[in-house]
Structures are given as C-alpha cells and as structure tokens.
Amino acid sequence: MSRVLVLYTGGTIGMTETPDGLAPSPGLLPGLLERFRRPGLDFDVVEFDELIDSSAIEPRHWNRIIAALAERYGDYDGFVVIHGTDTMAYTAGVLAFALRGLAKPVVLTGAQLPLLHPRSDGWNNVADALEAACQPALHEVAIAFDRLLLRGSRARKLDVEHFAGFGSPNAEPLARFAIHPHWNKAVWLPGQGEFQPKALREDLSIACLFLSPGQGAALAGRLMADPALDAAVLMSYGSGNAPADPALLNGVKALTARGGAVLNITQAPRGAVEVGAYAASQPLARAGAVAGADLTPEAALAKLHVLLSAGLSGPQLAAQLARPLRGEMSAH
Numbered sequence: 001m002s003r004v005l006v007l008y009t010g011g012t013i014g015m016t017e018t019p020d021g022l023a024p025s026p027g028l029l030p031g032l033l034e035r036f037r038r039p040g041l042d043f044d045v046v047e048f049d050e051l052i053d054s055s056a057i058e059p060r061h062w063n064r065i066i067a068a069l070a071e072r073y074g075d076y077d078g079f080v081v082i083h084g085t086d087t088m089a090y091t092a093g094v095l096a097f098a099l100r101g102l103a104k105p106v107v108l109t110g111a112q113l114p115l116l117h118p119r120s121d122g123w124n125n126v127a128d129a130l131e132a133a134c135q136p137a138l139h140e141v142a143i144a145f146d147r148l149l150l151r152g153s154r155a156r157k158l159d160v161e162h163f164a165g166f167g168s169p170n171a172e173p174l175a176r177f178a179i180h181p182h183w184n185k186a187v188w189l190p191g192q193g194e195f196q197p198k199a200l201r202e203d204l205s206i207a208c209l210f211l212s213p214g215q216g217a218a219l220a221g222r223l224m225a226d227p228a229l230d231a232a233v234l235m236s237y238g239s240g241n242a243p244a245d246p247a248l249l250n251g252v253k254a255l256t257a258r259g260g261a262v263l264n265i266t267q268a269p270r271g272a273v274e275v276g277a278y279a280a281s282q283p284l285a286r287a288g289a290v291a292g293a294d295l296t297p298e299a300a301l302a303k304l305h306v307l308l309s310a311g312l313s314g315p316q317l318a319a320q321l322a323r324p325l326r327g328e329m330s331a332h
C-alpha cells in the first residue's frame with residue numbers, strides 16, 4: 001500500500017467559469033479526486049486556504065508548500081502538488097533546490113482544461129502524477145503532464161493551447177506513460193543525505209532580464225547597478241553572447257562586487273552558454289557573470305532564490321551556481 005499526500009494549491013484543473021473567466025472554486029477538486037481511489041493506493045488531500053491562479057505565485061506561497069511537505073514528510077511515501085500551469089516550472093525549480101536531501105517523489109501536475117470540462121487533460125495528468133508519486137526510487141521533484149514525467153528543474157511551459165503543455169528541452173523525460181509506464185530510471189537522481197528542507201527569503205529582489213538589441217543592454221546594466229537588486233538572471237544571446245556595452249558590464253561588475261550574482265543563460269530554447277565559443281562571450285564573463293550552461297530561466301531564478309536564501313554570496317554563491325546541484329544543468 002502506497003500513501004500519497006496531495007497538496008492542492010490552485011490552477012485551472014479545479015477552476016470553474018465566472019463572469020471574469022476561469023477562477024479557482026474552493027472545495028470542488030477534493031471531491032473529484034475521490035475517483036482516483038484504488039486498491040494499493042491511499043491518499044489524503046489538503047486544499048490550501050488560498051487557492052490561486054498560479055500567475056499570482058509569490059515566495060510566501062512557495063514557503064507554504066515547503067512547510068506542508070516538511071511537516072508531513074515522514075507520514076507519506078510520495079507527494080503530489082496540484083498547481084496552475086503558468087508558473088508550475090518555477091515552483092518545481094524552487095522545490096527541487098529547497099527540498100535538500102529529498103528521498104521521495106514530489107510530483108507537480110495540473111491541467112490545461114478544468115477537470116469538469118468533458119475533454120479535460122487533468123484526469124490523465126493526475127493519474128500519472130499519483131503513479132509517479134508511488135515510485136520509491138524517484139528521489140526528485142518532477143512534473144507529470146501529457147503522458148510525460150519531466151525533471152522539475154528542467155521543465156518549461158511550452159504551449160498554452162495544446163495538451164503537451166510542458167517539455168524539458170535539454171533533458172530526457174524521467175518517464176513516458178503509455179499502456180505501461182516506461183520509467184527512464186537511468187536518469188533518475190540518487191537521494192542525497194538527510195532531508196533538510198529550506199525556507200525561502202521573501203524579501204529578495206531578483207530580476208530576470210531578457211537582452212534585446214538597441215537600448216536593452218544599457219537598460220539591463222542600469223537595473224543591475226541598482227543597489228536594491230540582490231541578483232539577476234541575464235538571458236543573453238546564442239551561446240552566451242552580449243554586446244560589450246559599458247553600462248551592461250558596469251552593472252554586472254557592480255552587482256557582483258556587492259556579493260550578488262549575474263547568472264548568464266541563453267535566450268535560445270535549446271543548448272547552453274559556452275564561454276569562449278565566441279569572443280562576444282568574453283566581456284560578460286570577465287565582468288563576473290556566471291555561465292549558467294543550459295539552465296532554464298525558471299530553474300536559474302529558483303536556484304538564485306534558494307542559494308541567496310541560504311545566505312550564500314560572492315565567490316561561494318558563484319561556485320554553487322556554476323555546478324549542477326539537482327540535475328538542473330548539463331556538466332560540460
């Protein structure tokens with residue numbers, strides 16, 4: 001018998017139509033989830049007091065999920081987090097880094113259409129999430145969506161129309177669900193040490209800056225120079241290239257000098273930052289930007305948030321950012 005805890009935080013899956021459009025409908029989802037009861041699976045559902053459209057997610061919501069998982073960690077074999085799709089990849093990234101020493105499955109899922117809709121994708125998604133949450137060898141945070149199980153720290157929302165809403169462009173799925181589940185155990189992460197979940201700071205200012213031609217580089221630089229900023233993800237061009245704009249480079253230096261970090265990732269959906277592939281990658285690196293390899297923007301932001309919350313700064317922060325911690329980046 002597997003015991004699973006389902007945490008319901010909001011999202012389309014439990015929404016109903018209102019005059020303004022879809023909105024969460026308290027009390028609805030737990031009743032619908034009763035249909036998933038079967039021999040061999042025992043689950044409890046906790047509906048959060050504040051059900052949200054996940055576009056409203058904030059660090060305090062992440063802390064609530066972390067606290068709920070931490071409190072009941074010993075009582076269950078696995079966990080399912082029902083979440084809106086808009087920011088599911090951010091939450092998956094945050095949980096992947098914040099749940100240190102995780103040795104049980106934590107599987108996020110949701111739906112593109114509410115469960116009450118006759119064509120909802122939510123039934124498959126929840127069924128697959130529950131199945132993955134019963135896998136004792138799965139020691140990581142994952143997203144179950146449209147018959148795929150994806151590493152949480154690699155996943156991205158890629159589609160707002162089709163049911164294949166998520167992908168992990170730089171990493172193989174952890175499983176594919178067909179008539180049988182096809183577990184890709186060769187890529188699953190090993191458990192590491194003792195479970196030590198970390199709460200997040202709720203006061204951090206981390207910018208995600210998408211470089212663009214024209215004034216984009218200078219604007220990004222000015223934001224980084226602002227002392228209120230704790231860190232930045234810089235989405236540069238191609239394999240990590242940027243113009244040698246003095247305002248941009250001064251911003252990187254200023255933010256790095258005050259103990260923060262600039263994490264350089266690529267705007268391209270696939271592939272990695274590779275310093276030295278082009279001469280145009282050198283100025284950013286020399287100014288102190290940390291090369292983020294093939295980190296997704298969501299995982300980059302999550303990694304910065306969790307490491308800054310743990311009190312890291314300066315060279316220690318840069319060193320942790322540059323190496324894979326939870327399978328989030330390919331080592332080159």
Ligand code: ASP
Pocket residue numbers: 010011012013052053054055083084085086087110111112113
């Ligand atoms: N706006 C919704 C949310 O993220 C979208 C969804 O769940 O599919 O909560």
